[in-house]
Amino acid sequence: MSNLRFTKLAVAGALVAVLSVPVLAHNEGGGWWRGWGSGHMMGGGYGHGSMMGQQWREGMLERIDGRLAFLKTELKITDDQKAAWDEFSTTVREGAETHNAMMRSMMTDMQDGKFFKKPLPERLTLRLTHMESRVEQIKSLQASVGKLYAALDDSQKKVADEIALPMMGMGMGRGGMMMH
Known part of the structure; x- marks a missing residue:
């Protein structure tokens, strides 16, 4: 297949996919597929627009302090590392609050x-704005993680490498994909 023909087909396929979203979104139940309301798409999962997903998300924000306390204990943060830890934990809390809002x-x-x-x-602009905001949050987290990681000793770094990202809801740890 010629490069030009392939490009035309790819563009046409992408347009069909993007333009079909409103049609699929406005069917019975207000969701992508019949019976799936937007609550289901956004994590509700039980009935049309269930509050289950909202309660789960609010609970995630409430559990940030518990996750941070666990991580701090597992890392055995010392008094000398407290300033780097405090910056890190503030960044995690603020990022979670911004993301949840x-x-x-x-x-x-x-x-x-x-x-x-x-x-x-x-x-598309709204979606891009959300993604760019999330990238900025991750960059901020990366900077504070870098400072904390530099302050850790080798045994603490090993613990951080194993549990930190899954604990922060960031997905991948050394053990593979984690749910958050």
Whole structure:
């Protein structure tokens, strides 16, 4: 297949996929597939627009302090490492709060239909803005992790390498993909 023909087919396929979203989103139940409301898409999972997902997300924010306390204990943070730890834990808390606020806003817009009423370019811009915000949060976390990691001894670094990212809800640890 020629390069030009392949490019045209790829663009056409991408347009079909992107343009079909509003059609699929406005079927029965307000979700992507029949019976799946936006609550299900955003983590509800039980019925139309279930509160189960919202309770889970709010609980995740409440558990940040517990996760940080566990991590601090496992790392055996010393008094000399306290300043780096405090910066790290503040960054994690602020990142979680910002991320959860952004997700709540996006869920509200999806559940009340505002998101799907926006023109495609605005929806893509909104999505891109959310992704860029998340990248900035991760960059901030990376900087504070770098400072903390530099202050750790070798045994603490080994513990951090094994448990830190899954504990922060970032997915991959050395053991593979983790749910957050």
